[in-house]
Amino acid sequence: MAITAAQVKELREMTGAGMMDAKKALVENDGDMDAAIDWLRTKGLAKAAKKSGRTAAEGLVGVAVEGNTGIAVEVNSETDFVAKNAEFQGMVAKIANAALKVDDIDALNAADIDGKSVADTMTDAIAKIGENMGVRRVEKITGETVVTYIHNAVTDGMGKIGVLVALKGGDEAFGKQVAMHIAAANPAALNEAELDSGVVEKERQIQIDIARESGKPEEVIEKMIVGRMKKFMGEVTLLGQAFVINPDLTVESAAKEAGAEITGFIRMEVGEGIEKEEEDFAAEVAKAAQG
Structure with missing residues (x-):
């Protein structure tokens, strides 16, 4: 009998078997779904579905x-x-x-x-x-x-x-x-422009809250934030980080010395x-x- 794509899809979803294996199972068993499942199990090809919920990390x-x-x-x-x-x-x-x-x-x-x-x-x-x-x-x-x-x-x-x-x-x-x-x-x-704006704003707010705990005036806090955000950018952006090969240089400076962008x-x-x-x-x- 002719095996339809819908039958193959259904069998694959039930067993986790590959497309060609599912089709062969249906052909071998004249389209009988239950028999096809048993055929796949005897061939060791119906295991995948049981394992799909397990964490693969x-x-x-x-x-x-x-x-x-x-x-x-x-x-x-x-x-x-x-x-x-x-x-x-x-x-x-x-x-x-x-x-x-x-x-x-x-x-x-x-x-x-x-x-x-x-x-x-x-x-x-x-x-x-x-x-x-x-x-x-x-x-x-x-x-x-x-x-x-x-x-x-x-x-x-x-x-x-x-x-x-x-x-x-x-x-x-x-x-x-x-x-x-x-x-x-x-x-x-890579740089500040490519950094997630949500990440930047969250860090800025954290630094503002920390600075306000010091009790300093708002105009002083604003200057503090500029410095702290510059430090943050140097820590999290590639071009701003200290180059591990030569920590006296940023990665951006090292690239310039190497004639690279x-x-x-x-x-x-x-x-x-x-x-x-x-x-x-x-x-x-x-x-x-x-x-």
Whole structure:
């Protein structure tokens, strides 16, 4: 019998199986949904859906550059053990290369690697490895030169923190130094103009409240705030920060000395912003014992 796209979609949603596996299961079982589910379970391909609710805060950041374009992509797993697996690393490398040809996460999930979409590849990996996984985000940058750096690298082009720096002028060696600085200092933005206005206003209000606690007159407080906000900008913007290679210089000054202009950067760290579930060891063992 003819298998419809709607049937395949329904089976995928019920089991978490890949598209081709779901279609094959329906073909093998003449469109019988229950039989198709059992078929997938016997093949070990219906595990993914059960794991989709589990927190995946480990994994790897992969970076790739092609011409004047660079990307960083975060692929998550539940445990660091999986991130050290060569098969997982190979998958991240393919996803990173696919990301060079797309503009957002939806397009990346639909992109083809080895004849399957990235989304289906992830579903198959979940079923095979037995952990929840996912492509969490992708960011792209362009520049005259794009330099990459991986902190805590597990293999070429991937690790726990990935940094890309876009430069105009200068050389790759200086770009690498800036990338290492970004990994360590974690600036919030390139400069004041690119800093979130909400962040700036919140800090300004905090400093005003602190200054008012001193009981000084408003005109004195205004002058205090100017100085404190300048200090804040020097702490959170890349160009204003003291350069880790030479703290006597700001990053902006170091760039000028190197004949370079830093036009942008990406810093991506595995798991940042994900709230991890905390379990004590006894609870973890009890959970495992229950199957």
